[in-house]
Amino acid sequence: MQELGYLKETPSQTAGPYVHIGLTPNFCDITGVYDTDLGTQMVNDKTLGERITVSGRIFDGAGALVRDAVIEIWQADSAGLYNSPSEMRGTADPNFTGWGRCPTRAEDGLYSFDTIKPGKIPFKDGRKMAPHITFWIVARGINIGLHTRMYFPEEQEANAGDPILSRIEHRERVATLIATRDDAKLSFDIYLQGPKETVFLDI
Amino acid sequence: MSDLPNRKPETGAFFARDRAWHSPAYTPGYKTSVLRAPQRALLSLDGTISEITGPVFGQSMIGEMDNDLIHNFARPGESAIGERIIVHGRVLDERGRPQSGVLVEFWQANAGGRYRHKKETYLAAIDPNFGGCGRFVTDEEGRYFFRTVRPGAYPWPNGVNDWRPAHIHFSIFGHGFSQRLITQMYFEGDPMIWKCPIVGTIPDKAAIEQLIAPLDWGNTIPMDSRAYKFDIVLRGRRSTMFENKLEGN
Numbered sequence: 001m002q003e004l005g006y007l008k009e010t011p012s013q014t015a016g017p018y019v020h021i022g023l024t025p026n027f028c029d030i031t032g033v034y035d036t037d038l039g040t041q042m043v044n045d046k047t048l049g050e051r052i053t054v055s056g057r058i059f060d061g062a063g064a065l066v067r068d069a070v071i072e073i074w075q076a077d078s079a080g081l082y083n084s085p086s087e088m089r090g091t092a093d094p095n096f097t098g099w100g101r102c103p104t105r106a107e108d109g110l111y112s113f114d115t116i117k118p119g120k121i122p123f124k125d126g127r128k129m130a131p132h133i134t135f136w137i138v139a140r141g142i143n144i145g146l147h148t149r150m151y152f153p154e155e156q157e158a159n160a161g162d163p164i165l166s167r168i169e170h171r172e173r174v175a176t177l178i179a180t181r182d183d184a185k186l187s188f189d190i191y192l193q194g195p196k197e198t199v200f201l202d203i
Numbered sequence: 204m205s206d207l208p209n210r211k212p213e214t215g216a217f218f219a220r221d222r223a224w225h226s227p228a229y230t231p232g233y234k235t236s237v238l239r240a241p242q243r244a245l246l247s248l249d250g251t252i253s254e255i256t257g258p259v260f261g262q263s264m265i266g267e268m269d270n271d272l273i274h275n276f277a278r279p280g281e282s283a284i285g286e287r288i289i290v291h292g293r294v295l296d297e298r299g300r301p302q303s304g305v306l307v308e309f310w311q312a313n314a315g316g317r318y319r320h321k322k323e324t325y326l327a328a329i330d331p332n333f334g335g336c337g338r339f340v341t342d343e344e345g346r347y348f349f350r351t352v353r354p355g356a357y358p359w360p361n362g363v364n365d366w367r368p369a370h371i372h373f374s375i376f377g378h379g380f381s382q383r384l385i386t387q388m389y390f391e392g393d394p395m396i397w398k399c400p401i402v403g404t405i406p407d408k409a410a411i412e413q414l415i416a417p418l419d420w421g422n423t424i425p426m427d428s429r430a431y432k433f434d435i436v437l438r439g440r441r442s443t444m445f446e447n448k449l450e451g452n
Contacts, residue, residue: 006218006297007436011410012225013387014233014401015372018318022310022372025336028320033275033334034266061238068322074257074380084256085212086378099258106322121252134253136383141235143226143404145383149253167246192239202220202245203254203381 012144019070019138024103039072039101042115046095049078049116054133054150054179054186057109060141061193065109069139072101073113075132080119089122117152123163130158130165137190147201150188151178164201173199215441216250217381218297226404233400234361254381260306262340269338270349272311276334283333285314285352287428290388290416293345294375297439301345306376307435308338309349316355316367325357350428353390361400368395368402377437388433391417 020028024037043051054073058066076082081092083099092098102111120128130151137146151159159165159178168174176198179188190198228240268275273283290309294302312318312335315327319335339347354369370387377383389396396402396415405411413436422430 005299006439007295007299008224008410008413009221009297009438010375010384010386010413010436011405012384013372013405013414014236015374015385016387017322018310018320019372019385021318021320021335022308022374025310025334030276030319030334030336033336034269034338038260061240061242064238066239072383074253076253082252082256083258084378085259086214086256087252088212088214097258123251124249129251129253132253134380136380138385139239141233141237141239143228143230143233143236143240145385146241147254147381164246164248164251167248173243193242197241197243199243200241200245202222202247203250 014140014143015070015138017068017140019068019140020103023070023101027103037101039099042097042100042113044095047116048093048095050184051114052117052184052186053112053114054188055110055112056188056190057111058104058137058139058190058192059194063194065104066139066192067104067106067109069104069111069137069142070101071104071111072099072136073115074099074134074136075115076118076121078116078119080121120158125163127161127163128158130155130162132162135190142192146192147203148190148198149177149201150186152186153178153181168199213378213440214255215443216255217379217438217440219247220438224407224410226406230404233404236404250379250381255379257376257378257380257382259304259378260340260376262304262342265338265340270347272333272335272337272349272351275337277332281332283313283352284330285333287350288353289348289350289422289424289428289430290371290433291346291348291419291422291430292416292433292435294341294347294377294435294437295345296377296437301341301343302377302437303341303343303345304378305341305345305437306338307341307347308336308374309371310336311351311354311371312357314352314355316357327355327357356395365400366395366398368393368399373435375435375437379438379440382437384435384437386435387414389415390431391415
């Protein structure tokens with residue numbers, strides 16, 4: 001028989017307690033190496049779309065704040081297009097990166113992104129996915145980065161038809177992926193464990 | 204985020220992750236994982252366009268010193284203390300295809316095993332000339348390289364007497380967001396690898412071996428630096444031969 005010849009993915013290891021040195025050195029007072037930390041600015045004055053702030057905290061299984069995590073988000077622009085070479089449906093807003101990186105602060109465990117609300121995005125079968133932001137979370141004690149999504153509370157109809165949210169068997173857990181909203185401020189807390197555990201994705 | 208690699212972008216979904224190859228979330232030997240491990244089953248899904256896509260990092264954003272940890276934090280004319288080494292390798296995907304335009308970020312302790320971080324309390328000395336971070340964007344053949352000092356081992360509060368073997372942290376940003384990976388590189392011949400609770404979270408010995416960089420004698424620079432070679436494999440992409448086309452595609 002022939003060999004398939006595929007390689008194995010490099011195994012993940014925890015980002016550890018000093019992840020900031022590598023991903024956000026200016027945040028941890030290592031200055032002068034990079035001008036700025038990557039992913040701190042997603043928008044500029046010309047970015048199209050509705051301005052929002054997305055912030056929140058991460059909790060462990062004992063309800064304690066996770067103060068040493070790094071979160072990355074990835075999202076479409078206001079028209080639902082990704083600023084990526086693999087985006088074949090059109091050209092995304094050049095004034096929107098779609099990608100952000102932010103540590104949770106040691107003082108209060110908060111992360112925060114200044115961004116815009118994304119548009120709807122087509123699923124493979126032509127259905128629309130409701131507007132959402134993809135989250136990736138790494139920290140000490142997390143052996144492999146956790147993927148999840150944040151959806152918008154005002155999009156009830158779109159959320160109801162969303163093919164990913166529809167796949168969640170225990171319906172009461174859908175709420176773990178939906179932010180709360182106060183005007184332009186979205187709040188999205190993540191629970192790593194426990195009764196309110198966030199739905200994480202193997203995707 | 205400019206200067207795309209000069210090749211047709213791929214749009215296939217990624218191979219499913221082999222979860223038995225990676226560490227499980229709950230690994231009580233590594234105590235911090237106990238309260239940070241999700242206990243519910245993950246929701247498993249084929250990737251959508253939200254995961255197939257990802258941002259691009261151009262080579263132009265990388266500064267000249269970004270991959271020289273011996274000098275990128277040092278005072279002018281000085282250099283970090285420690286054993287001079289070069290770490291290099293290729294970023295491939297599971298199909299063996301070189302991955303160009305991949306952002307590779309690395310961070311580490313200094314030669315004494317001390318990190319430059321306010322949470323770090325180990326009594327080993329800070330090196331005033333060592334920051335501990337670097338980055339590179341892979342070239343057309345998927346290659347990266349950097350110069351640094353070999354990091355020291357250090358003790359950490361887990362078991363009564365647990366030590367981390369010498370290691371370098373890597374963050375790898377492939378072309379799709381679901382390829383996102385963080386890992387650690389270890390050094391050939393280090394007996395401490397097999398005593399480490401964090402290494403020990405990985406169930407398969409063959410997977411651990413994939414994190415151990417061999418001494419690359421051929422690339423060692425005489426009278427200057429030894430070389431270690433560390434190749435990194437990201438999730439492969441399905442070819443799009445029989446896929447349903449996305450709307451508007």
